[in-house]
Amino acid sequence: MTSSSKSLGELFDTFEREAFRLETLDDYSGSGNSDVYRRFLAGEACPENYNAEWVAELRSHTGNGKRIYRVHILSRPLTPYLRFELGWGYLTNQAGGEEFFILDTTDTANPLDGVGDFWLFDTATPVAMYYDAAGVVTGRETLPSSRATEFIEYRDMALARAVPFSEWWAKHGE
Numbered sequence: 001m002t003s004s005s006k007s008l009g010e011l012f013d014t015f016e017r018e019a020f021r022l023e024t025l026d027d028y029s030g031s032g033n034s035d036v037y038r039r040f041l042a043g044e045a046c047p048e049n050y051n052a053e054w055v056a057e058l059r060s061h062t063g064n065g066k067r068i069y070r071v072h073i074l075s076r077p078l079t080p081y082l083r084f085e086l087g088w089g090y091l092t093n094q095a096g097g098e099e100f101f102i103l104d105t106t107d108t109a110n111p112l113d114g115v116g117d118f119w120l121f122d123t124a125t126p127v128a129m130y131y132d133a134a135g136v137v138t139g140r141e142t143l144p145s146s147r148a149t150e151f152i153e154y155r156d157m158a159l160a161r162a163v164p165f166s167e168w169w170a171k172h173g174e
Contacts, residue, residue: 008119008127008140012057015121019061020155021070022118027081030136040084051092058096069099071158075106076172081135087173090165100165103158104172111161115154126151 012019029037036050061068074082090100103112117129126147130139143151 006125006142008142011119011121011125011127011142015061015066017122018067018069019122020120021068022112022115022120022154022158023070023072024112024115024117025131025135026074026079028085028131028135029081030132030134036088037081037084040088041080046088046092050088055093055096058093058098062097067099068097069101071101071103071155071162073103073105073110073112073158075104078172086165086169090169094165101159101162102165102168103162104168111157112154118151118154120148120151120155123152124148 006014036047039047058068072082072086078086090098094100103110117131119127119129121127124145126143128141128143129137130141132138
């Protein structure tokens with residue numbers, strides 16, 4: 001099976017060095033965790049076991065020297081969903097070794113305007129992610145390695161303008 005025919009799950013199971021994610025939306029509430037998101041909106045505390053399976057998977061990868069990291073392009077004020085994702089998700093997932101960066105476009109133009117969400121595995125296999133207006137995943141497309149250079153450039157541009165999440169959160173966290 002070539003990398004362009006592998007599913008997102010298979011790519012997660014087989015990547016060797018790094019998995020990078022670009023996030024561009026203000027709301028992914030239609031893509032899962034809806035019960036936990038409702039708890040967040042109701043003002044409840046983050047459950048102790050929140051994202052436990054994902055954190056365990058992260059630890060298995062990062063414990064083997066693999067890097068999982070992402071840049072989220074956003075602007076303030078944060079949507080309720082972003083307060084949830086960053087405040088519960090990112091803070092929890094850091095315990096598994098995932099690295100987060102924020103490209104805040106509140107006071108500057110988005111250098112990647114028009115670029116959608118994607119994963120990039122081992123700088124060789126991009127996976128485009130498609131969503132509807134409610135933040136529901138409508139499709140994933142594993143692209144041929146011949147397109148990797150384009151996504152490496154997007155990754156590098158995002159990282160060059162982003163700041164580490166912990167630094168951004170200390171200043172802007174809500």
